[in-house]
Amino acid sequence: MCLAVPAKIEKIKDKYALVDFEGLKKNIKIILTPEVKVGDYVLVHAGFSIQKINKKEAKESLKIWGTIR
Amino acid sequence: MLEFRDKPTTQALIKEIKKINPKKEIRIMHVCGTHEMTLARWGLRKLLPRNIKLICGPGCPVCVTSVSEIDFAIKIVKEKNVILTTFGDMFRVPGTNSSLSETKSHGADVRVIYGIDEAVKIARKTEKEVIHFSIGFETTTPMIASEILENETLKNFSIICSHRLIPPAMKYLLSCKDIEIDGFICPGHVSTIIGYEPYKILAENFAKPMVIGGFEPNDVLLSVLMILRQMKNEKPKVENEYVRAVKDKGNIIAQKIMNNVFGICDKGWRGIGTIPNSGLKLKNEFAKFDAERRFGIKIKKSQDIKPGCKCGEIMKGKAVPQDCPYFGKICTPERPIGACMVSIEGACYITYNYS
């Protein structure tokens, strides 16, 4: 139930955004992440974006692993 | 995020885990149905050394909803002329005498929805009372709160408030003398909302490693490695493996919205019992949205677990589905006895489908 899926923001109209889930387009509410812009990736849960995904930081967890190695 | 699935990294992580493996039994608990899915789908338990056990906690909101709440939902939709909305998995969970799906087949207006906004839309189009059976952990609650705030003038909408909080449940399990837990993989998406803070005090007070983990196979393996490393260094703390989605402070806007609408209360968890401060209730200003108060019907205590069903033990990490004598025999996803066999995030359902 806590599943959240990444999607790319394509259009923003006040509280709403059109997002792309690898081909599937949907309208979501961005009220919980008002800072997002077109082109950002967000995690979407139950029709709402819950957090912006940071691509740079995505590399970082693998870097943690790298330093461990 | 392909790098979180790539095989050479998986192999390298396993190699590293084997190298640091302390060779005694290590019990790492996760509290998220999505983590259980990752473990099962990618067969991660088989890749890990046998002494490192990844155990299930109460991480499935459907599974921990008490039977009394289901019975209440059934009673209200049967007796009052209302529309009841619910999320898919909740629909089929057995109550004391029947499920919502059976109740619907007898003519009650029960509708399965995917997001709370759909329930609000239904309410806007009808004169009838619309009640949403509102379950979910911190990932889901902000949406419910935000819809309530946005639709404060809506006159025919209310919820059965069955929201629960994860960190108090973790605290409770850590306090149980008969449950052995060496560390936690903290739920990634709950953490996008709540951030680090709530786990910090647990890591300190109970001296257990806590790693917030993502949901790809390499996320989970890296989380295990980080926990083992903390154990080796004897420095239990909170660490974040899921940095691409979890910020230190979480989502502050979501927290604020949630705190505006809900207050904290004690709550019964199906199969586990009452956990202090682990539930949410609507604040008095929002009493009209509370189905219990609105209809003046009290939730009555029902028996949570059918005799013989081991859901409770499984969600406390004390048993695995195969320990249940009914598993796969008289309890199957088609004819479930407990909620753990209904929900796609339930331990029994996942084990049944992947073994």
Ligand code: SF4
């Ligand atoms: S297999 Fe069925 S009866 Fe046994 S613990 Fe799981 S849900 Fe309960």
